[in-house]
Amino acid sequence: MGWNQRYVDRDFPWDLGAPSPVVQALADRALGGPGRVVVPGCGRGWDVEALAGKxxxxxxxxxAPAALALARxxxxxxxxxxxxELIEGDVLLGEGTEPDGGDGFDGWAEHTCxxxxxxxxxxxxxxxxxxRLKPxxxxxxxxxxxxxxxxxxGTHPAELRRLFTPRFEIELLEERGTFSKRDVPQLGAIFRRRAHPAG
Ligand SMILES: C[S@@+](CC[C@H](N)C(=O)[O-])C[C@H]1O[C@@H](n2cnc3c(N)ncnc32)[C@H](O)[C@@H]1O
Structure with missing residues (x-):
């Protein structure tokens, strides 16, 4: 069954009903000050709301348009x-997140996307x-x-380092409690976008 139908059926066992504590704890350090942030796969928009609250x-x-309707x-x-802004689009294509004037975003807040x-x-x-991110x-x-x-x-630190290091500096990658909806450990991360791919 597709993502949209899950939201139509109100069958979203992954949904915390609240912002991710890890996203919120790391936001100030990651972003420095007010900026433009993308939340990919935002679902019902708990992290969107909390970051706009900052x-x-x-x-x-x-x-999933049904998720966005609930968020809206x-x-x-x-x-x-x-x-x-709540936009329907595929994160892999960057739909709806074209940088304004080539300027790009300050942050990309990952939680269960x-x-x-x-x-x-x-x-x-x-x-x-x-x-999508600025250098x-x-x-x-x-x-x-x-x-x-x-x-x-699931993933693990060595895999994340292998995937992200060519384009991001690993500023923080550490255990941060559990994802309560699955009772699995989670890693807190801040990956800083390189100006140019390494290597
Ligand atoms: C496990 S849910 C997490 C939702 C939200 N981040 C949360 O914490 O509740 C994954 C979300 O990613 C969305 N999604 C899946 N593939 C996507 C894609 N290629 N582009 C954009 N969103 C996607 C789904 O519709 C769903 O809302």
Whole structure:
């Protein structure tokens, strides 16, 4: 069954009903100050709402229009200091997140989007984030730490380093408690976008 139907059926066992504690804990360090942030695979938009609450201009991107409708209904009622855009599109294509005037985004907030993608798509995810971020911008958030699965697909630090190091500096990568919806460990990460791919 596709992602959109899961939201239509209100069958979203991955949904915390709250922002990711890891995303929120790392946001200030990753971003420095108010900026433009993408939340890929934003689902019902909990991290979108919380980052806009910190004053950021946040673009929530998802392929499931039903998820975005649920996010929109909740967020529209909030008076947030930052701005919110909710856009239907494929994260791997960067749809809806073309950088304004080539300027790019300051942040890319990951929470259970990477694990929703087939591992064969992970290099395209890395490439999409690199293309959308400014040099020095940060991909930050949480990655589920286990072997296998599908979906969610787990990962581990050596795999993340192999995938991201050519395009990002690994500023932080450490255990950060568990993802409560699956009771699996999660890794907190801040990956800093390189100006040019390494190697
Ligand atoms: C496991 S859910 C996580 C949702 C949200 N991040 C959260 O924490 O509740 C994965 C989300 O990614 C979206 N998604 C899956 N593949 C995608 C793609 N290629 N582009 C954009 N969104 C995608 C799904 O529709 C779903 O909302």
């Amino acid at each position: 004053g950021h201009h946040v673009v929530g991107l998802d392929i 209904a909740r967020i529209a009622a909030r008076d947030l200091p930052g701005a919110v 990477f694990c929703a993608l087939d591992p064969q798509q992970w290099p395209a995810y890395v490439e999409a984030a690199w293309r 020095g911008g940060a991909l930050f958030g949480a990655f589920l730490h286990f072997e296998g699965g599908g979906p969610p697909f």
